Amino acid sequence: MSSEWPLWEVFIRGQHGLNHRHVGSLHAPDAEMAIKNARDVYTRRNEGVSIWVVKSVDIAASSPSDKGPLFEPSNSKVYRHPTFFSIPDEVGHM
Amino acid sequence: MYAQLVKSEGKKSAEEMSPEERAFQDRVDRGEKIEPKEWMPEGYRKTLIRQIGQHAHSEIVGQLPEGNWITRAPTLERKAILLAKVQDEAGHGLYLYCAAETLGISRDQLLDKLHDGSMKYSSIFNYPTLTWADIGAVGWLVDGAAIMNQVPLQKTSFGPYSRAMIRICKEESFHQRQGYDIMMKMAQGTPEQKAMAQDALNRFWSPALMMFGPSDKESVHSAQSMAWKIKIDTNDELRQKFVDQTVPQAEYLGLSIPDPNLKWNEEKKGYDFSEPDWTEFFEVIAGNGPCNRERLGARVKAWEDGAWFRDALVAHAEKDAARRAAARVAAE
Ligand SMILES: [Fe+2]
Numbered sequence: 001m002s003s004e005w006p007l008w009e010v011f012i013r014g015q016h017g018l019n020h021r022h023v024g025s026l027h028a029p030d031a032e033m034a035i036k037n038a039r040d041v042y043t044r045r046n047e048g049v050s051i052w053v054v055k056s057v058d059i060a061a062s063s064p065s066d067k068g069p070l071f072e073p074s075n076s077k078v079y080r081h082p083t084f085f086s087i088p089d090e091v092g093h094m
Numbered sequence: 095m096y097a098q099l100v101k102s103e104g105k106k107s108a109e110e111m112s113p114e115e116r117a118f119q120d121r122v123d124r125g126e127k128i129e130p131k132e133w134m135p136e137g138y139r140k141t142l143i144r145q146i147g148q149h150a151h152s153e154i155v156g157q158l159p160e161g162n163w164i165t166r167a168p169t170l171e172r173k174a175i176l177l178a179k180v181q182d183e184a185g186h187g188l189y190l191y192c193a194a195e196t197l198g199i200s201r202d203q204l205l206d207k208l209h210d211g212s213m214k215y216s217s218i219f220n221y222p223t224l225t226w227a228d229i230g231a232v233g234w235l236v237d238g239a240a241i242m243n244q245v246p247l248q249k250t251s252f253g254p255y256s257r258a259m260i261r262i263c264k265e266e267s268f269h270q271r272q273g274y275d276i277m278m279k280m281a282q283g284t285p286e287q288k289a290m291a292q293d294a295l296n297r298f299w300s301p302a303l304m305m306f307g308p309s310d311k312e313s314v315h316s317a318q319s320m321a322w323k324i325k326i327d328t329n330d331e332l333r334q335k336f337v338d339q340t341v342p343q344a345e346y347l348g349l350s351i352p353d354p355n356l357k358w359n360e361e362k363k364g365y366d367f368s369e370p371d372w373t374e375f376f377e378v379i380a381g382n383g384p385c386n387r388e389r390l391g392a393r394v395k396a397w398e399d400g401a402w403f404r405d406a407l408v409a410h411a412e413k414d415a416a417r418r419a420a421a422r423v424a425a426e
Pocket of ligand 1: 183
């Protein structure tokens with residue numbers, strides 16, 4: 001008869017100006033309770049200024065086996081990093 | 095420790111491993127973190143569920159002996175501190191349950207296993223807290239022993255477990271310090287207060303040593319867990335460290351460790367000490383400690399008494415979702 005509360009992923013903005021960061025998950029019956037629980041579970045020491053919660057089932061994730069095809073293409077594009085180009089000292093800071 | 099006597103499987107040699115198992119072991123050896131959706135040996139997954147689950151249960155059951163004194167703390171400040179400490183333990187339990195759940199077991203399944211006795215919690219929480227000094231001794235010794243074990247586990251191979259340990263360790267030293275602070279106050283108080291502090295140390299010393307579990311130098315379970323980096327030090331190493339760290343702290347308090355064999359050993363640069371009574375340990379694990387029935391009874395009662403409330407919140411959430419959906423349709 002009892003149904004388990006759904007799982008929520010919790011994201012906290014640590015300070016103004018920073019991104020929300022994933023800190024963990026928790027169970028709660030609805031979004032409102034999830035935010036209240038997140039306050040108690042993840043911000044007991046003033047760790048945040050804002051909380052997002054999202055149902056874990058609503059998160060789409062890349063699969064670990066796709067790691068190669070997804071991320072390897074960027075390996076060969078070293079020119080995306082500024083250090084690829086050498087600029088003569090005389091030019092000054094760039 | 096918080097996870098004692100966790101059954102694993104015998105350690106496999108490189109030849110016995112499948113190619114997947116070997117690749118997995120290489121990742122662990124390189125210090126890579128294993129994440130929930132990635133391939134892992136079934137034994138790794140099962141052992142971790144047992145270990146993290148037992149750890150989580152210990153945090154939750156561990157609230158009971160201390161909760162016993164919240165209403166009777168000697169000052170309002172002490173009460174507020176103890177309340178915050180016990181709330182932290184609830185938080186620690188929740189971080190750990192979430193880590194265990196990423197391995198494919200549900201929260202309710204974990205709780206069922208606690209309630210039916212098929213999963214254990216640390217033996218230490220089956221001892222009573224008889225006086226206020228016991229609250230000092232628990233923070234100082236029990237949280238102190240927990241820290242010994244948890245600090246190395248921050249480097250464990252399973253990502254969610256490691257991250258839970260990092261959060262927990264950040265919060266844990268408050269726990270130990272508040273306990274020691276109570277002990278200092280008592281030890282520097284009236285002769286009666288000092289006697290209470292000594293009595294608390296007398297009763298908690300040996301159970302605290304048992305927290306690390308019996309010697310596992312020769313255990314094949316431990317060898318496998320260590321290869322997987324879900325166990326970092328042997329039980330004896332951690333126990334030795336704990337004793338070496340705690341003796342000077344007791345000396346500062348002017349209290350004596352209740353062990354006539356305790357003696358500094360210059361050669362090993364550590365203390366020699368008596369083994370705790372392992373017969374007592376196995377009795378407590380088997381359910382026959384002074385408070386086993388009371389502790390488990392309190393958990394089961396809380397779970398059963400809360401069932402209607404958990405269900406009511408689900409019913410409310412479902413109604414609310416239906417109402418919102420209807421309003422959306424009406425607006426279109
Ligand atoms: Fe603690």
